[in-house]
Amino acid sequence: MVKVKLTVSLLIMLLSFNGFTQDRIIQFQKISFEDGISDNRINNILQDNEGFIWFGTQLGIDKYDGQKSKSYHLPNEDDQVNDLIQDRTGVIWAATSSGLFYFDVEEDRFERYTSSDPVINSSISGYILSLLEVDNGAIWCTNANSEIIALQPNSKKDTVIHEMPLEESNNSISNGTDLFQDNNGVVWIASSRGDVFKYQESTFTQVNLQNNNTYINAISMDKNDQLWIGTNGNGLFKYNTKDNTTLHYTTSNNSRSNSISNNIILDVLVDKDNNIWLGTDGGGLNLYQPDENKFYTFKQNTYTNFPIADNTILSIYQGTNNIIWIGTVHGGVSYFKNHITISHIPPSVLAFDQIDEQGSQILEASNGDIWITAGRNGLRRYNPQNGKVTVYINNPDKDDDLSGNNVISLFEDNYERIWIGTYSGGLNVFDTKSNTFLNAEDRFQCKAIFAIASDTENNIWVGSSTGIKVYNSDLKIVRTFTSENTKNLNANFITSLYNDIKGDMWVGTNLGLNVFKTDTVLSFKSDKTDPYSLSSNRIRSITEDDDLSILIGTYGHGLNRYERSNNKFTRVGKDKGLEASIIGGVFMDHDKNIWCSTNLGMSKIKPDGTVENFGLRYGVQSYKGGSAIITKSNHILMGGRLGLSYFKASELEENNTGTSKMFFTSGTILGANGTRDLIINSRGNNQITLNPEDHILSIHYSSSDYWNPKKNNYAYKLEGLNKDWQIIGNQQALTFSNLKPGTYSLKVNSAKNIDQDETSIAVIGITVLPSFWQKSWVKAVIVLFGVFLVIVFIRFRLSTIKKQQERLQLLVASKTEVIKTQQEKVYQGEIALLKVEKDNQDLNQKKLIEDLNFKTEELTNYTLRTVHKNHLLTEIKDNLLKASKETTPKKANLKKIIHLIDDSLMLDDDWENFYHLFNQIHTNFIKNLKSYCPQLSDREIRLCALIKLNFNSQHIATLFNISLSSVKVARHRLRKKLNIAGNDSFEDFFETLI
Structure with missing residues (x-):
């Protein structure tokens, strides 16, 4: 039973999205009057070997280079261009209503082609319908006179004229309306009376199409040797050249039928992928895909941002880089990249009756149903097998229906119940088995439910703007997490939830990322100073890569990858090729590619790290609050105002076919x-x-x-x-x-x-x-003339220098004599000056010696007076001793003592005079002595001065009025204080102070 159920589910997945309501999306671009082309009616399109695009119009021919257009007018104002080709030599040919023209590249204009044969000129001077270059290089053209003319422009042998065959029944002839040569060299000719001829080995053979006598507008052949024939009112024919069988396609009033959209087929193109494109009169562009045996129609509509410019298609052309160009009657040129991989279900089929730019949330249920939100207008349940759509909206008069029309999250649990989160209507739970809404605990307490997920215990986590509520299978709340009761939870505004392979619940908020583990909650936040932190705190989506790293999409700052091994975030942004900054959804397809739903469309990150971006030009809808999903069948679904779009994940590739020239x-x-x-x-x-x-x-x-x-x-x-x-x-x-x-x-x-x-x-x-x-010869002449002038100048200079040298020699000899005489005078004067200077020095030295002797004599006299003073003091001392022994001192003795004291006071000034004279003879001695030893007393400084003047110990004892033994003691103490070694004399030490 399980196997049967699995087989049925697989079958459902394989058949998904093949219902009658599907469509294909082509994003057309447009070139019109605003881009500089001369006319919006485009009869023919050609891309030349260089890459220019040529448009044939009713006003001439335009050349378009992607930036601007240049118009080439033909001789007659009413000339109409019927066909454009470029031959193997690069010449562009134009079939017009007034003859055959070619483009003269030197003159940059179209010239009328003329033949040396007047009969040929007559044939190609009128209405030319179609052109073809055949294998031998000849240019075939058909005219309105039922002729096929073969031209040889290089050899001018334009002599071959093929007459179209007569109709056997009424002997009527027809004109060739289109030409085609297949891979076998057979030329196929479409006619104005509805016949097709093949020309092989100079023989015409008619191909009878069943039930057709209508003008044929275009023919082309696919890779299976099937000729596709578009008529002017009788639909489309497929002629099998191998078995000569014919299939006829016409329009049908049944909207469910697989048919063309209009019976007037104006042009037919078989592209490089063997798809058949049909331009119709008012029915838009038709595509027939042989592998599906199905027709698709592309017309002006409201469910694509870039519709086709007009529903009447005159010409279809496939250029380089897999671009298909379409010429219309009123809309100018439409063109698109030929990558038809995206299918589409229009919004009207899904009952999207309200235009709302808000993107859709999408869920693929286990039974294959697609649940898709309709902006702010409720929820839709779409069955891909039968196209049935069930609408769920909030009816204020009912309590058992959807509460809240703005659905912003969807989730299916293991009981096939659909959990529906709304912006302001609370939580809804829909039981798909009973088709009823269930009542979850506190369902209306949750506001703005952006995320719903299941944990390893099958509990349902509901993340809202007020925190997280965890429900059990009975729809009862078993846990509540808020930033107030949960440590490290960054915020109560929950934007995404993801349960990883380890059972950890990753929680995205508007203020950072959290991980709920068994016993703790981790917090991650953006740090502008740390390149390995989150790029933003505004989290929008979370998923897990094949290598178990966690991918986090942010709002405005690209994608982050969390590496479990090093606990770091790496950033994927524009520098890695991801063009978008808002990542609304992230998921992995069956080929291990990571897909991001972004503000610019979809981005695919391949396992090798390369990024491919798909935007509106590919028909991919961008993130506008909704998010794309991956289905079990590896389809990617995205929805919004334009309906539901989907494609096989393995089929959407950046289409870079061909090299841009x-x-x-x-x-x-x-x-x-x-x-x-x-x-x-x-x-x-x-x-x-x-x-x-x-x-x-x-x-x-x-x-x-x-x-x-x-x-x-x-x-x-x-x-x-x-x-x-x-x-x-x-x-x-x-x-x-x-x-x-x-x-x-x-x-x-x-x-x-x-x-x-x-x-x-x-x-x-x-x-x-x-x-x-x-110029070279001018430069050579100038160089030679310059050399001549240099030689002349050198010769003149040599002659002048020689004469100057002779005059200089005479002048030097004369000046030498004068200089010698002057030198003798100078020498004599210098000798006299030196002698006077020497005499002055002798006088100065003599004066200095006299001054020194004078000052030395003065110093000696002062010293002797000091000795005298000491004698006076000794005498005073003796008299005082004598007076002290007397009972009554004698007046005469006292006067004598006073007189001696006065003499002694007069001698106290002698030491000051001594210092003054000593400093004049020995200028810096006392200053250097005090600097060397600041601790010296005045008596010790005087002792040093007397030793410097070579006074003996007896004189020093007399001056200081001490004994000789006291002088020895004073000299010993002074030696220690001045730190003079025992073998050094005072005189040698004092020399070092000078």
Whole structure:
């Protein structure tokens, strides 16, 4: 029983999204009057070998380079362009209502083709319907006279005219309306009366189509040798050339039928992938995919941001880079990248009756149903098998229905119950088995429920703006977590929940990230100073990669990857290729690719780390509050105002088919006489010549990839000036000023192809002509003339120098005699001055000696007076002793003592005079002595001065009025205080102080 149930589930997954309501999405871009083209009616489209796009209109032919358009008018104002081709030599041919024209690249205009055969000229001067270059290089064209003309432009042998066969029944003829040559060399001709002919080995064979006598507008052949024939009112025919069988496709009134949208098929294209594209009259663009045997229709609508420009398609053309171009009647040109991998269910099918930019939350239930929110208008349950849609909205008069129309989260538990979180209506639980809403505990207490998840115990975690409530299987609350009762919980505003493989619950908030483990709650926050922290605290989505790292999407700061091994976050942003900054959803597909639902669409991170971005140009809806999901069948679903879009995850790839070829579009030269425009040769053999008076050269260029020109990055190098490629981003113009005379080669390429592909390079030669003075022969003449002048100058200078040397020698001899005489006089004067100076020195020395002797004598006299003073003191002392022995001192003795004291006082000033004279003879002695030993007393300084004057111990004892033994003691103490060694004398020590 389990196996049966599994098989049924698998079958449901495989059949999912193949119901009748599905559609395909193509995002069209547009070129119209606003882009400079001359007419919005586009009869024909051609992309030439260089990459230019040519549009045939009723007003002439336009050449478009991605930046601007240039119009080429034909001779007659009412000429209509019916067909455009480019032959193998690069010549562009135009079939018009007034004849055959070719593009003259040298003259930059269309010229009428004329043949040397007047009969051929007559045949190609009127209405030309279609053109074809056949294998031998001949140009075939059909005219309104039922002729097929084979032209040989290179050999001018335009002699072959093929008449269209007669109709056997009424002998009527028809015109060839379209030509096609298959891989076997067979030329197929469509006719105006509804027949198809094949021309092989100079023989016409008619192919009878069943039930068709209608004008055939276009024919083409697919890879299975089946001829596709579009008629002017009888629908589409498929003719099998192998078994000559025919299938006829027409429109049907049954909206569920698999059919074309209009019976008037104006053009048919078989693309490189063998898809058949049909341009209809009012029915839009039809696509037939042989592997599905299914038709898709693309018309103007309201459920895509980039619809087709018009529903009447005149021409379809596949250019380079897998771009398909569509010419319309009223809307100009529409074009798209041929990657039809995204299917679509229109909003009307899902009962989206309210236009709301809010994106959808989507859930794939276990039974295969798709639950999708309808903006602020409730919830939808979509059955992919039968297309049935069930609408759930809040009815104020009922209590058992959906509460709250703004659904912002969905989750299915193990009991197949759908948990529905609303913004203001609380929590809803829908039982899919009983098709009833259940009543969960405190269901209305939860506001803004952004996240719902299940833990390893099958409890349901409901994250809202007021914290987390955990419900058991009975819909009872078993735990509540808030920042008030849970340590480390960053905030109560819960934005995402994810239960990882270890059973830990990751909780995203608007203030950081938390991890609920068994016994603790971890907190992570953004730190601007730490590059290994979260890039932002505003968490929007969480999932787990194949290597068990945790991926965290933020609001405004890209994607983060948490590495469990080092407990660090690494950031994935624009530097890694992820263009978007808001990551609304993250999930992994079956091929281990990580998909991010972003504000710019979807981004895929491959296992090797490369990033591919898919936006509106791919038909991918962007994150606007909703989020994309991955289904069990590896489909990615995304929804919103435009309905439900989905695609196989393995099929959506960045479509870079083909190499973008660079080409030069225009140029200007600014010279002394003003600005002149350059005519860029579309054949690629360009050569630009700059005259000496030309100062600035500007070159414009473009790429053959017109799909997203803002993402085209370019590189260039100017050989002759530099050897390395210079990457210049999206810049599409180069300016060079004051180039030196010489030959240069300017090369432009796509920045991504500079090392891989040489075929995509655009090359143009630049020759800068020299001015008259820069010409080689002029430079040679100037050099020779300069050499001649140098030689003449040298000879003249040598002669002049020789004469000057002779005059100089005579002058030197004369001056030498004068100098000798003057030197003798100077010598004599110097000798006299030296003698006078010597006499002055002798006198000064004699005067100094006399002064020294005088001062020495004075010092000696002062010293003797000091001795006298000491005698007086001794006498005073003796008289006092004698007086003290007398009973009554005698008056005469007292007067004598007073007189002696006065004499002694008069001698106290003698030491000051002694110091003054001593300092004049020995200037710095006392100063240096005090500096050397500040502890010396005045008596010790006097002792040093007397020793310096060579006084003996007897004189010193007399001056100090002490005994000789006391002098010895004083000299010994002084030696110790001055730290004089025992073998050194005072005289030697005092010499060191000078």
